[in-house]
Amino acid sequence: MRMLKATAVALLLQTALMGTVYAQALNGNPMSDVRVRQAIAYAIDKDTIIATVLGGYAVRADGLLPNGPFKSPNLDPYPFNPDKARELLKQAGWDSSRTLEMVFYYDDQVTANLMTVLQAELADVGITMNYHLLVGDVAKTLNSIPDDPKGKSVVTWDLGYGARAAIAMQEYFNDYATGKASADGFPGSPELDGLIADSNSSTDPEVTKKALMSIDEYINKNALTIPLYYQQLYAVESNRLNRNGEPHGNDQFNYDWNIQNWTVEPDADGKKVMYTNAAPVDYFEEPWVNLGLWAGNKMIWAHMLSAKPFMDGVAEGDLADTYKVSDDGKTVTFTMRDGTTWQDGEPITTDDVVWSLETALKVPTLHGVLANTFNSIEGAADFVAGTAPHISGISVDGKTITIKFAKVDPNVLLSFTQWGPLPKKYFEGVDPTLLQQAPFWQKPVGSGPFMVEEAKFGDFTSFVPFDGYWKGKAKIDQIIAWASGDGDANMVKNAAAHRIDFAITKAVNDLETLKTLDFMKLTPLDIPYTRMIWINQYDK
Amino acid sequence: MLTYIIRRILIIVPMAVAVSFLIYLGLDLTPGDAVSHMLDPTRTVDPEKLAELRHALGLDSPLIVRYWIWLTGVLQGHFGYTLTGGVPISSLLVDRLPATLELSGTALILSTILGSILGTISALRRGSATDNVLTVVGMIGVSIPEFFFGLVAIVVFALNLNWLPVGGRLLPSYDSYWDHIPNLIMPALVLSIMMTAGVMRYARSSMLDALSREFIKTARSKGLPEWRVNLLHGFRVALTPVIVLVGFRLPILIGGSVIVEQVFQWPGLGNLFVSAVRNKDLPVVMTIALLSVVLVLTVSLIIDVLTAVIDPRVRLGA
Numbered sequence: 097m098r099m100l101k102a103t104a105v106a107l108l109l110q111t112a113l114m115g116t117v118y119a120q121a122l123n124g125n126p127m128s129d130v131r132v133r134q135a136i137a138y139a140i141d142k143d144t145i146i147a148t149v150l151g152g153y154a155v156r157a158d159g160l161l162p163n164g165p166f167k168s169p170n171l172d173p174y175p176f177n178p179d180k181a182r183e184l185l186k187q188a189g190w191d192s193s194r195t196l197e198m199v200f201y202y203d204d205q206v207t208a209n210l211m212t213v214l215q216a217e218l219a220d221v222g223i224t225m226n227y228h229l230l231v232g233d234v235a236k237t238l239n240s241i242p243d244d245p246k247g248k249s250v251v252t253w254d255l256g257y258g259a260r261a262a263i264a265m266q267e268y269f270n271d272y273a274t275g276k277a278s279a280d281g282f283p284g285s286p287e288l289d290g291l292i293a294d295s296n297s298s299t300d301p302e303v304t305k306k307a308l309m310s311i312d313e314y315i316n317k318n319a320l321t322i323p324l325y326y327q328q329l330y331a332v333e334s335n336r337l338n339r340n341g342e343p344h345g346n347d348q349f350n351y352d353w354n355i356q357n358w359t360v361e362p363d364a365d366g367k368k369v370m371y372t373n374a375a376p377v378d379y380f381e382e383p384w385v386n387l388g389l390w391a392g393n394k395m396i397w398a399h400m401l402s403a404k405p406f407m408d409g410v411a412e413g414d415l416a417d418t419y420k421v422s423d424d425g426k427t428v429t430f431t432m433r434d435g436t437t438w439q440d441g442e443p444i445t446t447d448d449v450v451w452s453l454e455t456a457l458k459v460p461t462l463h464g465v466l467a468n469t470f471n472s473i474e475g476a477a478d479f480v481a482g483t484a485p486h487i488s489g490i491s492v493d494g495k496t497i498t499i500k501f502a503k504v505d506p507n508v509l510l511s512f513t514q515w516g517p518l519p520k521k522y523f524e525g526v527d528p529t530l531l532q533q534a535p536f537w538q539k540p541v542g543s544g545p546f547m548v549e550e551a552k553f554g555d556f557t558s559f560v561p562f563d564g565y566w567k568g569k570a571k572i573d574q575i576i577a578w579a580s581g582d583g584d585a586n587m588v589k590n591a592a593a594h595r596i597d598f599a600i601t602k603a604v605n606d607l608e609t610l611k612t613l614d615f616m617k618l619t620p621l622d623i624p625y626t627r628m629i630w631i632n633q634y635d636k
Numbered sequence: 637m638l639t640y641i642i643r644r645i646l647i648i649v650p651m652a653v654a655v656s657f658l659i660y661l662g663l664d665l666t667p668g669d670a671v672s673h674m675l676d677p678t679r680t681v682d683p684e685k686l687a688e689l690r691h692a693l694g695l696d697s698p699l700i701v702r703y704w705i706w707l708t709g710v711l712q713g714h715f716g717y718t719l720t721g722g723v724p725i726s727s728l729l730v731d732r733l734p735a736t737l738e739l740s741g742t743a744l745i746l747s748t749i750l751g752s753i754l755g756t757i758s759a760l761r762r763g764s765a766t767d768n769v770l771t772v773v774g775m776i777g778v779s780i781p782e783f784f785f786g787l788v789a790i791v792v793f794a795l796n797l798n799w800l801p802v803g804g805r806l807l808p809s810y811d812s813y814w815d816h817i818p819n820l821i822m823p824a825l826v827l828s829i830m831m832t833a834g835v836m837r838y839a840r841s842s843m844l845d846a847l848s849r850e851f852i853k854t855a856r857s858k859g860l861p862e863w864r865v866n867l868l869h870g871f872r873v874a875l876t877p878v879i880v881l882v883g884f885r886l887p888i889l890i891g892g893s894v895i896v897e898q899v900f901q902w903p904g905l906g907n908l909f910v911s912a913v914r915n916k917d918l919p920v921v922m923t924i925a926l927l928s929v930v931l932v933l934t935v936s937l938i939i940d941v942l943t944a945v946i947d948p949r950v951r952l953g954a
Contacts, residue, residue, distance in 0.1 A: 201677050232667020234677035258678055277680050377911060378728070379721030386676075460685035461674060467682075529685075529692045532674075533722025550808055553731060554903030558808045578804065578901065581911075586803060586901050592795050593802035 123635035127254055131188040133319035133631055137174035138181040139221040146325055149209045151604045157323035159312040160268045162624040168309040171316045181221040198227040200257040201234045206604050238279040245274055245283040249634035256630040263349050263407055264465050264507040266295050269311045281632035282320045297504055299425035304506050322629040327602050331619040332610055334597040336361040345405025346623045347600045350388035350514050352402040352411040356545040356570040360597055368573045370597045373584045375557035375577035379537045385461045387514040392577055395559055396542035403513035410509050415444060415516060425504045432495045437564045438519045439547040446492045452517035454487055458528035469511035474500045545570045554579050591616055648933045655929045660703050663918055669695050670719035673915045693719050706922060716919040725923050735805055736904035742824040747831030748882050755839025756871060777833025785826045786899035793822060803901035823900040827893050838881050842874040876943050883939040887928045
């Protein structure tokens with residue numbers, strides 16, 4: 097009897113230790129069996145992939161959250177172990193005649209090489225995998241889920257390779273909530289839903305951090321998603337450029353980079369001209385979509401607040417001189433700075449800010465973090481639905497704007513470091529749905545340290561200092577930005593011809609070449625950018 | 637001939653409409669639309685807002701309605717706006733067409749003149765060292781892709797010798813048209829190399845063919861000087877296939893050379909066309925495609941007329 101009890105207790109303990117790891121398929125899809133997912137994790141040799149395919153320009157990822165303060169010490173690294181992978185597959189009764197379908201949306205050679213390696217590594221443990229590049233409506237193909245979480249999958253893919261570049265750590269996990277359309281392929285669980293709710297409901301950073309770590313551990317233990325590596329961003333700078341002590345940061349977003357203090361060596365005429373890339377090809381993108389991605393937008397626009405370089409808090413006020421968050425985190429008060437003007441000389445008013453907030457809520461492509469914050473404002477839902485003429489939670493008293501939130505948003509200040517108002521007067525009669533299609537974006541009038549002097553779309557854009565910038569006139573006389581998309585194919589060539597003083601890149605092949613230019617300096621920037629494999633666990 | 641020309645012009649209109657509809661249909665059948673290309677694939681956006689955007693852009697209307705709106709707009713001289721940025725397409729054309737005409741036009745003129753001369757020399761000196769060298773050079777020109785020539789030219793002339801700019805067309809410091817001629821030299825020469833090689837091969841074989849004809853022997857037997865036989869009798873006939881070849885290259889004046897424009901960051905219509913196809917920006921794609929279609933049809937007519945003028949044996953409308 098004692099033996100029986102001991103066995104029962106041991107079994108119970110083992111079950112408890114396993115947490116929510118169920119060692120069986122939960123539906124007709126074998127990917128719902130944790131052993132299969134773990135086998136895939138063990139089958140992938142991340143270190144070799146990083147050293148070879150990625151040329152060493154990446155960092156191994158064991159969790160989705162980046163290394164640093166949010167990194168949990170309790171993550172299983174799933175070290176490369178093909179034998180263990182085979183054993184797990186055997187336990188799971190893996191049908192080796194089954195072929196998994198991997199999809200991805202990067203059309204570069206590095207990704208193609210990575211797919212070849214992954215295919216070979218999975219084949220080595222007995223998993224056949226085909227892969228193909230997604231084209232067309234990629235978001236729909238990746239993110240579609242059945243109405244009923246227990247329903248049949250509405251997409252055909254089994255594995256998806258992609259990335260998450262997060263500004264707020266919650267961005268890594270909010271999509272894992274039950275019923276949330278996303279690429280993670282996880283139907284959801286009450287336990288994870290609870291943790292996700294915890295990570296979004298407090299303004300206490302420690303509470304949020306604990307919840308975020310727990311989520312990462314949950315995903316890791318259950319191998320819901322397989323993180324592969326952290327992509328490093330590189331600042332590419334010439335020896336003509338001097339940042340004068342101003343910090344590097346996460347250049348995918350807006351931070352307090354103080355470009356007005358940068359200098360470059362003068363040319364033969366004594367003019368200080370800085371060359372960069374990422375100027376618009378046809379029009380300037382409105383700044384609420386890809387926060388800070390385009391260098392041009394960072395030069396043109398000021399924000400309500402300034403973020404610290406790696407988004408770990410507010411550095412100082414920007415257009416708002418001061419800000420205050422109430423103890424319950426549900427009221428934020430901004431006092432606008434005196435004397436700030438648009439680049440046409442007109443004052444920046446509270447009316448511009450309120451109009452911009454209301455307009456942003458109706459812009460279809462508003463960034464997700466901003467959308468979360470602005471939709472949390474009291475009365476936002478009524479305003480969006482058209483049942484209220486304005487957002488009731490926003491009030492203005494002189495230079496002070498008070499915003500009341502219906503629920504706590506832990507990223508409220510972060511959002512306002514990335515968001516700034518637009519000049520209302522230029523958008524009279526413009527439908528917010530078609531904000532991006534307004535003529536304003538041919539030559540925007542901004543609020544930041546540089547203004548557009550001339551835009552030759554497809555060729556270059558010339559920026560000159562804005563005399564009225566509240567932090568002072570920039571020391572560089574002119575910035576010439578070559579037109580290019582994200583991942584500029586001509587950046588290396590321009591750098592070699594001394595036509596780049598500042599750029600950012602993640603392209604492995606570019607980095608290899610740039611390293612050979614002794615007048616260019618590469619600075620690696622650890623940013624929250626995780627490449628991963630999503631696993632579709634919905635029933636099939 | 638006049639009746640023939642009028643009849644051909646009248647045929648151009650329905651043909652252009654039919655071809656443009658087929659292009660529209662083909663693009664519409666490819667997956668996704670302009671809105672799906674505006675989004676980061678990893679971010680989920682409120683489907684209702686996306687539906688509003690599609691509605692505002694007119695993307696939720698049936699294919700035939702969208703095509704009709706576009707077509708009637710074009711017939712009234714209104715090319716519409718880009719879907720992604722709301723930019724008037726007419727202003728895009730005004731910005732980009734001069735760049736493309738400048739690059740492609742220069743390359744076309746250079747290659748036609750050089751190719752015809754070198755091809756004729758090669759034919760007249762058939763079997764000589766000159767002919768062999770030109771044949772090899774021609775084969776190299778035809779075989780090596782433009783991007784390779786472009787990259788080699790950039791490495792040699794821009795990066796090593798520092799003679800020419802690495803790319804681009806304009807700079808704020810340029811005061812006059814002549815300032816940007818250095819920017820034009822390299823892309824125009826690279827583009828013309830391949831085109832020259834093609835014209836040269838055509839001109840050579842065409843000239844050889846002409847020189848073997850009976851009328852050449854007759855001309856010689858009449859005691860005409862050799863240069864006169866070759867140039868006035870032989871070259872004139874040999875020009876016909878060359879004109880056809882050059883004529884059918886004219887559409888690049890509109891479409892541009894995508895590869896050369898990309899290698900040299902040349903802001904022409906070729907680059908614009910590629911990005912519009914990627915973004916499924918149908919009004920832009922359709923406008924450039926329609927211009928190309930009209931140009932091809934017009935050129936085809938001009939070639940027929942020119943062929944008849946040059947070669948008296950050809951009778952139009954027969």
